[in-house]
Amino acid sequence: MLMRYLKGYSLLLVASLMACSKSSTTTDKIGNWIKRSEFEGVGRSAAASFVIDNKAYVGTGYDGENRLQDFWVYDVDLNQWTQKAALPGVGRSGAVGMAMAGKGYVGTGYDGLNKLSDFYQYDPASNTWARKADFAGTARYGAVSFALNDKGYIATGYDGNWLKDNWRYDPASNAWTQVQSLTSGKRQDGNAFVIGNKAYVCMGTANGTYVSDFYAFDGGTETWTALRAIDNVSDQSYDDNYNFKGSGAAAFAMRGLGYIATGTKTGLSTAVWEYNPGTDLWVQKTDFEGAARNGATGFTVKDRGFVVLGTSSSQPFDNMFEFDPTAPYNQYD
Template sequence: MLMRYSTGFCLLMSLTWMACSKSSDSTTTVGNWVHKVDFKGAARSEAVSFTINDTAFVGTGYDGTNRLKDFYSYDAERNTWTQRASLPDAAPGRNSAVAFAVGGKGYMGTGTDGVNKFNDFYEYDPASNAWTAKAPFPGTPRYGAVGFAVDGNGYIATGYDGTWLNDNYQYNPASNSWSGKADVPNSKRQDASAFVIGDSAYIVTGTSNLTTINELSRYDPKHDSWILKRAITNVSDDDYDNDYTSIAGSNCSVFVMNNKAYLATGAKPSISNVVWEYDPVTDLWDLKQPFEGTARTGAVGFAIKNRGFVTTGSSGSVQLSDTWEFNPTQDYNKND
């Protein structure tokens, strides 16, 4: 989900990187979480999020009883949530959908109501606060996919339609049309995480047949090609991955700040509060200060002006609505 989208969420010691090796002498981690105003809607998990300009939008999801179709926007400067238009009447409530934003519009599709899987697709215009049905997603109806936007187009990839998937489709908002693109390499999966840094998209981890995927892949949209990056578990003879014991998982939240990605929370396989920072320049992961809210899965992450946030999710049968902001360079302060 991008980003589950559209979505669309990995820390107990700090790591010091030197080329392709690291030492683990430090026993502290860097980063600080600050509790913000709670999400205004019903507590929920497996929602979607997308960001337009300096506003984040969060909607759909599962509240423990019902699949939802409402949406809310978050203003980080004012620390306020505002209710926005719900999905159209014809659109079922759902969880495990995907979302992304392109050209000042938000897009949401796929998901499940607990019985049916969907391939419908909708566009949100913040100027009119209205949703419009668009060309359906051409892949099989599914849930647990990922969505992302890069180079002016949107993408939906992977997911579960009764079997695990690795297909990838591009949406062109100008022509309201879809086209098949290169499949995600190696493992088919659901409940992965996707993020965009620069002109590349990344899909990381996820699950397939109860097996956690230990892979990170980078997508180059200009050449429609994928590159498999370093494994996200301890498989090499070098030292750099000695502590890679808690990156891989499912239903993690993710956001990007200052050209680094932050993978937080999720099921690993138990519910987690771990946070990892990914640097695409070095292709290495660094353990950060743990998420300070309740450990959870199915939360959403988003960034506004290089400020990263995590909200909603579930811990066991408890649905959550708290919102937290992460500063990756600030010292930990338990009192804020």
């Protein structure tokens, strides 16, 4: 009887310690993840996305066997995905997407054999794609993209070498112009998010290592400014030190702040970091509540941030979560 009691007490003690351990990892950070409608297509990684009229468009990517062309739109009010016209050309992963003047754009990427430079415009009114002037830089995948002042930009990536060049696309003239390259920090599989009239680029890999450089690109002057590195644990001039350099993360911006979630660091990660451009500081937030993953897609609709898709080893995911950065953690939603 005593042994049975002690065994039961031990089980309760272990359960209690586990609960305390979970509490210590969730309550000491702010933010809450909420599960939303699963992506209706097959699970995949390295998809392209853009947002038009408060709807998110996500497509292409790699499902572990095939490079894909299908595209889907997410309606945040209905919490529902609907299939749209597929991207022309070949299926691809590692492509970029952006939106300008009410149209979406997708280009570059990798089809499993070739690096790509083709570039397409999507019209949501007619649900049709039109081929536009090919990207003027070298064919590549793993680039970053962003839109400022109704102009699109494609920067960095991999064409057989790691890159730091930057190209502007003008939809009015259907023409590409090379603008200022990053000062340093060649990379592939980096991240970009936009706050105001600036794009912020960080993370990625080059020369077999993770990149720690962090830059802001000003849409008015078309120049880059180096910001505080994301690997500064040895810099004693800062009170707050951190290191979250990695690649293949999801990025989005909302409420004037930027967010990086998941990706590969020393291994697959669920870590979430919030960037404040006013202080040039990052703060760690509540971990992503889905499985750790690489190659997920982030987007913002109606000032609400989402992370969808991604892969872990050979397992592609189709689930999606919304992040509320100011809400307390709730394990039941």
